[in-house]
Structures are given as C-alpha cells and as structure tokens.
Amino acid sequence: MKPIRIALTKGRLEKDTVELFEKLGFHCEELHNKGRKLIFQVPDGNLEVVLAKAADVITYVEHGVCDVGVVGKDTIMEHGGSFFEVLDLGFGRCRFALCGPKGKDFYKGYAVKTIASKYPNVTRRFFAGKGMDVEIVKIEGSVELAPLLGLADGIVDIVETGSTLRENGLEVYEDVAPITARVIVNTASIKLRKQEIEQLLSKMEAAL
C-alpha cells in the first residue's frame, strides 16, 4: 500500500514529532541517521517522512504532494492557505506578542505607530482587528533591534521565555495569539485515504 507522506518542520517540531512516533512504536532509525537524504521511510507506520522549512510544509500539503504536515500555528497564521487543520499537538508552545521599550504606553497618542515584524500578515490582522492603522516594516533577522534603533515603536514577534526582550530593555505589551504545533492534512487526501489518515491521527492524539 502507498505510504502516507508526511512533511515535518525541520528542527524542534521534527524532534518532538519523531519522539511521538517512537511512543507509537514506530522505528525511526532513518530519521536519526539522516545524512544528506531528504525523504525517509518509517516502514512500520507505513509513513514516508519529508523534512522541510515551515512554510514549505504548508505548500507541499496544500498541493497534495504530501498528505499530512506538522507545522507551527505561527506559520499557519502568517502563511495561510487551504488545508484541514485537524490536531493540536500541544508541543512547540510559545506565543505571538506585541512588545516594545519597557515602561512606554504604546497606545498613547494619535500618531500612526510603526511596527517591525517578521510576520507582517499576523501584524496587519491584529491591528485591523483593533481598527488601528499602523505602518508595518518587514524585518528578516532580530526584530528586537528595530525599536532599539528607533525604526519602530513596537514589534510583533514570537515570545518563548522573554529573556531576549528583557536583556534589551523591552517588554510584552499584549499577547496576540498562542502558538503550538498543528497537524494539517491535504483536503483531497483526507477524502481519498480517510481511514489510514484518521487512524494515524487518532494514534497520535492518544499518545499526546
């Protein structure tokens, strides 16, 4: 039978998912000795695992070249797309937050605020929900620099422990959204291979 092809986000989510697979009794040797390979077999789960960058996981699943994907809610919120988001894995927990220089009242005054972020879509939606016009500047690297250099009044970024913020004299003003790892499924795959996919999902859910 054709294996279910599952795309994992490289890095932490990959490790957590492989651990979960091992809890289910799947042998993931290939995934521990990766070498330069890009596609891995997990025969006892009848799985074929692909490792990819977060946004690519969504792209592969959307187009149906992968049936299932494991990706952070942060990427789903920023990237969007059409797929089914069927399971919250609970790990990879962090949050989107609006942050800025400590002790400042962000919402004070009527001047248009400038926000730096790696996540312009999340930022735009957050402020649109408040009915607030803001100027958004897309930053690729350490966003914390932008308010320090005076480019932005605040940032919207992923916060885990908040230690980077503290060390740079920044603080969280407001939470934007919680983030965890999610399982997404291609809209056609779930219909064409319902039983196999549901079986895998319920096993994963039970092992959480």
Add this chain to the structure above:
Amino acid sequence: MAVKKYSSITPERTRDLLFEECGVQKQVENTLSGLFSSRGFSEVVTPSIEFLDVFQLKSSYIAPEKMYKMTDAKGRLVVLRPDSTIPIARLVSTRLKEYPLPIRLFYNQPVFSVNQSLSGRSDEVVQMGIEIIGSSSKRADLEVIVTAVEALSACDTSDFRLEIGHIGIFNTLIDRFSIGEEQAEEIRRLIEIKNYPALGDLLDNIDCGEGAQMLKKLPRLFGGEEIFDEAREAFGDAKINGILNYLRSIYEGLSELGLQDKITVDLGIVNRNDYYTGIVFRGYIEGFGETALSGGRYDNLYADFGQNLPATGFGINVDAVARAYLKQQGASQTVPKALIHGKPGYEMKALLTCREMSGNGDVVENSVFDSLEKARDYARQKGIPTLVIVGESLEQEAL
C-alpha cells in the same frame, strides 16, 4: 528598438499549452461534451467579460479582489468571468423566460480568478458543467450527481471520490443559537477547514450547551454510510433527520449503481460564497490535491435575477482532469507516419497524396523543403519513419 521587459513571458499564473497537453485537454472536453449532449443537455457560451454587478449578488458575492477587472468603453466596471453558473442564471433569466422547464444546459469555457502569488495555481481554468434549471425534484438531484460520477469515470483518471453533504444541517444547527452573524461566520469557517482544536475552543467559550457538542461533531462526520447513523444519534433533530433521510436515499440510489466505493459523505461541507442551498457534492481525483468537481442545489440564485427557479448542477475542472491524466499516462506527442516530399514540379501532386493518405486515417505531413536532402534530415530529426517521394510515381523510403 529595445526588447520590452515583458515581451517574452506570460503573466503570472498563466501558461501555454503545447501538443499533447492540448490533445489530452481536447480529449477530456470531447468526452464530456459527448456525455452531456447525449443526456439532453444543450451547450451555451457566455461572454468572457461580464459586468461586475453580475457577481455581487445577495445569494452569491465574489470578492472584487478575486476577479480580473477592467472598464468598458463607458468607464463601467467589467470582469473576466470568475464563474459560469451565475452568467448562465443571467442568460436564462433574460433570454429563456418563456422556455419550457426544466432547462438543461451545459458549458465548456474558461473561468478566471486572481490567485495568491507564487501559489502554483492557474488563474485561467477551463471548466465544464451542467445545470438543470426549474426543477426542485429529487430526480434532478440524483441525475446531476450520477452525471457527475459518470463524468469523473469517463475521464479515465485512476481513482476518484465523490462526496455528498447538505448545507441544511449546518444552517439548522446554527439557527438554534442566538449568536451574532460574525461569530456564526467564524464557526462556519472553522468547520469548513476542519480546524477541530480552534472550533472546540471557540464553542467552549460561547457555552451554548448541548448544541455546541453537535457543532463540534459536524466537521468530523465524514466517511461512508455509517455516517448517517452517527449523525442521527448525534443530532436527534426532526428537521435534520429529514435531511439525513434525503441524503441517505440519494446515497442508496448511488449504491444501486455499484458506486458505494466511490461515494463518501461529508456533513461538514459548509462553503460561504457558494450559492448552494441544499445538497452539495465535490469530486476528488488521484493526483490532484484540490477539489476537481463541485456542485449542488442552488434555489435562491435565480431570485437575484427576478425569477423563481430552483436549480441544480455541477462544474468540473477540465485542466485538473487533463493534468492528472497526463501524469498518469505520460502521453507522448504524435509523430506523423510519413513525410510527403514532392519533386520539383510535383508540389501539387504531393499535396494531393497527403490528402489521400490522411483520408485513410494516417497522420502525414507535407514537406515544405526545396531539396530532398533537407526533407530527409528533417524527417530523421523529428523521428518520422517514412519518406514518400512524389514524382511521376511514388517512392517510399524507410528512415
């Protein structure tokens, strides 16, 4: 003059079709036209451009940013048609008012939409479909669904599924809650994308009791015949039971045709911008990651054009079917059987020979080269197996 920047590429998300791609596409179109017309559906063609207003209706609103917009000579907004069912409703409401009902139509034309950049989707897609207008009977629903299944099997893709559902179930459930339109829309959206975790959180927050449990179950209710019993148990509502009985009778009708392997049920189909009001269905084919066919009953669309006409129909994405077919068959380009080369003075005779040979059903090509040498080289390059040299008599040369 300098070459213009965009003179040698096509716009984003459009593409050229070459040779076997066209061949397969035409083949699909011919198969489906044959099927539809053999069942008494008549073809119509609507203009590629329509007024924007046609797509901004009460029962169906298509966001302007999803459409290619232009202005006509008087400065009015027109769009490239994003859908065929709505223009057909316009056509029927204005030009076929006195026509005996039901009106059975089919179409074969491209639709246009603005997709996300770099998403890999085409903005121009050829769609074919049928509409039965002016009948609210179950027979019409059954015929449309069976025709959809026949269309998918006629296209000869390796595997397909058709899933059926009913908009009425979600509408009945959501009507029971006194929640705002915005919240109802959010619930609908989460059911549509089968976002179980977010749907659960949202419904727990609203705290609408037993009803919340039912809504939570809705997106999970997809599968085979067992879904009907599960749903009956989960909902226990007279109106919903009526809908479930209706769906079940359709499902059983399809099983009689031996199609139960191909038919699934999804009670969580709840599209927003659709005009659908009753039974809905979608088709999926192996090798294409999105919906390849979609259809259903739409009884309110015609009211927007001042008519009271129930209707049902479906549309199928011809490009998707053709691409899946190509992927699976790896069809190759047809090479002519022979190149016909006329010696000087025999050009006309060569053309007549072409006509004669192709009349027998063979594909042949006329040589436009002035020298036999060049003709021979060309035939070798293209892999044409025979060269026919036309002079006083015909000589065949195997290559």
